[in-house]
Structure formats: structure tokens, C-alpha cells
Amino acid sequence: MAGRCSLQYLLFTVVTTLLMLLSSTPPSTARRIPSKGVRGAYWPSWRRQSFPPSSIDPSLFTHVFYAFVLPDPSSYHLVITPNDDRDLPVFTATLHDHKPPLQALLSIGGGNDRATAAFSRMASDPSTRSAFINSSIAVARRYGLDGLDLDWESPADTKQMGDFASLIREWRAAVEQDARRSRRPRLLLTSAVYFAAHFFSYGAARSFPTAALRDAVDFVNVMCYDYRGSWDTSTTGAHAALYDPNSNFSTSYGIGSWLAAGMPREKVVMGLPLYGKSWTLRDPAGHGIGAPAVGTGPGDDGILTYSEVVDQNAASGATEVYDGATVSTYSYAGRVWVGYDDPRSAAAKVEYARGLHLGGYFFWALSYDKDWSISRADSSAARGGIFAIHAMVGLFKM
Numbered sequence: 001m002a003g004r005c006s007l008q009y010l011l012f013t014v015v016t017t018l019l020m021l022l023s024s025t026p027p028s029t030a031r032r033i034p035s036k037g038v039r040g041a042y043w044p045s046w047r048r049q050s051f052p053p054s055s056i057d058p059s060l061f062t063h064v065f066y067a068f069v070l071p072d073p074s075s076y077h078l079v080i081t082p083n084d085d086r087d088l089p090v091f092t093a094t095l096h097d098h099k100p101p102l103q104a105l106l107s108i109g110g111g112n113d114r115a116t117a118a119f120s121r122m123a124s125d126p127s128t129r130s131a132f133i134n135s136s137i138a139v140a141r142r143y144g145l146d147g148l149d150l151d152w153e154s155p156a157d158t159k160q161m162g163d164f165a166s167l168i169r170e171w172r173a174a175v176e177q178d179a180r181r182s183r184r185p186r187l188l189l190t191s192a193v194y195f196a197a198h199f200f201s202y203g204a205a206r207s208f209p210t211a212a213l214r215d216a217v218d219f220v221n222v223m224c225y226d227y228r229g230s231w232d233t234s235t236t237g238a239h240a241a242l243y244d245p246n247s248n249f250s251t252s253y254g255i256g257s258w259l260a261a262g263m264p265r266e267k268v269v270m271g272l273p274l275y276g277k278s279w280t281l282r283d284p285a286g287h288g289i290g291a292p293a294v295g296t297g298p299g300d301d302g303i304l305t306y307s308e309v310v311d312q313n314a315a316s317g318a319t320e321v322y323d324g325a326t327v328s329t330y331s332y333a334g335r336v337w338v339g340y341d342d343p344r345s346a347a348a349k350v351e352y353a354r355g356l357h358l359g360g361y362f363f364w365a366l367s368y369d370k371d372w373s374i375s376r377a378d379s380s381a382a383r384g385g386i387f388a389i390h391a392m393v394g395l396f397k398m
Contacts, residue, residue: 038219038269038360041375042067042107044367045087051367053091058098060375065149065221066091067365068110069139076122077135078108088143096144105188106140109151119152123163126170133167133174140187141178147188148175153223154194157204165209172216192221195254195271197261210261218267219359222258224251225273228339230302233295236288236337239277242327242349246290250326251349255356270353270361274368274375276309276340278302287332289323289339297336305368309340327352343377 040063043056056064066088072079080088088106095102109115122128136148148171155164172189179186191213198207213220227249228237244250251270258268278297286292296302298312309331313320318333320342327348330339341349353361369375 038063038362040065040221040269040360040362042362042365043091044365045084047367048083048087053087053094056094056366057372057375058095058102060372061102062360063103063105063147063362064091064095064366065105065107065362066145067107068115068151069106069108070110070115071108071118071122071132071135073114073118073121075135076118076128076132078132078139080139088145092144103146103188104144105147105149105190106136106143106145107149107151107192108136109153109192111151111153115151116154116156120156120160120163123152123160123167126166129167129170133171136171137174137178137187141182141184145187146185147190147218149190149192149221151192153192154199154203155206155208158206161206161209165212168209168216169212188218189216190219190221191217192223195222195224195227195251196248197254197257197263200248207261210258210263214263214267219269220258220263220267221269221362222254222271223364224254224271225364229277230296233279233293236279236281236291236293236330236339237277238289238323238326238328238330238339240273240328240341242345242352244326252352255353255358259356265357266359269359270349272346272349272361272363272374273341274306274363274365276304276306276338278304278336278338281332281335281337284332284335287319287337289326289328289330291337293337297338304338304340306340306342306374307368307370309338310370312336312338341374343374346374347377 039061041061042065043053044067069078069080069084071077092104095104109119122132140148150168152164155161168189168191175187175189193208197210199205225240227241228239238244240251241249242251244253255268255270259265278299279293279302280295280297281287282292282294298304299308304312312318313331316333316336318331320329320331322329322344327345328339329342329345330337350361363375
């Protein structure tokens, strides 16, 4: 009888201790793992009139990024405009009302000179880094966001890369401290980065601080597009080629460089464009990838959303060609040539990412698709596959 009582007491003690440990576990250690990996997209806030946050189809995504807000160039606090103040609550509500809820993140920066200049100054000093970090956390909590995304796309030299490393390390420490203090789930921390882990095509040779990124962020959004464009109008090009036999400007090279640099594959999220690039052919008879051109074609600086590409192809009776060598699509009609991804090429890229056991994929940008045709195709291709397996073994390692 005494032995039975002792055993019961021991079991009671063990269970009670476990319950106490579980109840006292800080929110920052909680794993928030998407069941199918990352299926992300950026929402461009400047298209709020034609595509408000309520237009997002949350069934197609797991993570959506509000693009963009900027830091004030003097205080380095985030600038929340009246439009942002109105849109952010709708943005988070749209995503959180879905079952299961999506992760709503705020993307800071963007590919513009103002963001680049502000980041380079802010990140160079511990006090301004702290001001920026504290402001970003306060804004995220105010609007019920789930995370923050750093969009400092091209630090200019090795010093700025060092400052970038200091920033993300301090940012990670701060979001963990915030979670412990507030007893709320830790904010996710992500970063949009160049297609390759190192810069080799312009400016000084420099590499991203992969060790710091590996330790600090939940994942990186690798921008696997804009390999070709209006800066070179001599030939047509596949601006998001999966493979390029003639250069290193390809998604396969870029993703490979991130993995070779030591970025865990489950933290690498591959970018897909929902837009194309156009050129004006020199001779309509020469219309393949790499054909001679004399300038950009239709669109703003030769850029057309995928929806515009579909409409233009239909209106002009364009010939559409799937190019297996680059895993891309192009169309031509007269002297107008457009290179882009369609549902077939985009789905093939998703399969490529699955084969590499990457953390997932994301789109730039919402509202550019045609009736969700690419988004739906890729969403279906990713379900139940490798993304799900690797998400379960620790996409968000703490």
C-alpha cells in the first residue's frame, strides 16, 4: 500500500511539474509552423484603390506581406501614413479571419533609393538601430501583425553588410525580449534578399551575412526575378529564368549560392514574379529568347503585370511559347515580345523548390495575377508535398 502511494505521489509530482513548465514556457519558444510550408505574397499598398486588402483570397496563401512602410530619415521611427492607418487593420483582419489564420507581416523598405539611404544611415549606429527596432515592434503590436520583414535589398559594400548583420541580430534579440515581456507569440522576422547570396554584377563585390541571417530570421524571401530588363535593350531575355546556360543570372544559380553559403534550405523561400518584361524586336522574324531588340516594349519601362500580358496576348493574337530550357514563357506579335511566367512555368518552379526541400515560395505581387490563375496553380502544386514535410521538422526554428 505504501509503495502504491509512493508511486502515485511520484506520478502526481511529475505531471504537476510538466504542467508548470508548459504553462511557464515563454511565448517566444512557441513553434508556429504552417502545415504546407510558406505560400507567401506581397500586397502592394499603392494599389489600394483597385485592389484593397479585402480583395486578397486568403485560401491561397499562408503569409502575406504589407508593402511597404519606410523609416523616417531623421528619427528612424516607422512612418505610418493615414492610408496605412486605415488599411493595416483591414489587412490583418482579412488574414486573421480565415481558418486557419494567415500570418500578416509588415514589410519595411523596398527597392527604392529612399529606403536604401535610410537603412544605410540607420544601421550604422547602435542608437539609431535601437530606435528603428523599437518603433517597428511597437507598430507591429499596435496593428496586431504577426511579423516584420526587412526589405533592404542591396547593402552597398562590406561595411553595410556588417551593419545589416548587427541590425538583424539586435532585432531578433528585441523581438524575443518583447515576447517574454508581453507574454505574446514572438513576432516573425524575415528578410527580402537579392537572388544570390553574393553580388557579382554591379557595385563592389560583397556577400550577405549568411551566418547572421541563419541565426536571426525565420526565413529569407529570395527575389528570383529581374535578371533582365530595360537596362539592356539589345536582346530579349527571360527575366526570371530558372536556368540560363549562358550566365549566372538564373534562379538555379541564385538558390544554389544561398545553400552553398550555409543558409538552411528550410529557411530559403523562392520568389516568383507575377509580371513580365517586354522588348521591341529588331526583326519580327527573329523572336526567340536572346533575339535582337531595339528597345523596351509596352508597359511602364517595359513591365506588364501578368493580367496585362494575358489581355494583350488575346488582343494582339500573339503566339505563346513555353521554353523548357529556361522554364519560362514568352509571346510575340509583330515586333512586340514579352517574357513572363504563366501557370505552367510557375508550377514547374514550385516543383523545383519542392525537389530542393526549400521552405516555400512567394509572389511579387498581389493584384498582378489574372483571376488567380498562377496563384491557384502553384497553391495546388505545393499541397501535401515536400513543403509540408519540412515545415513539420522545423521551418521556424527558435
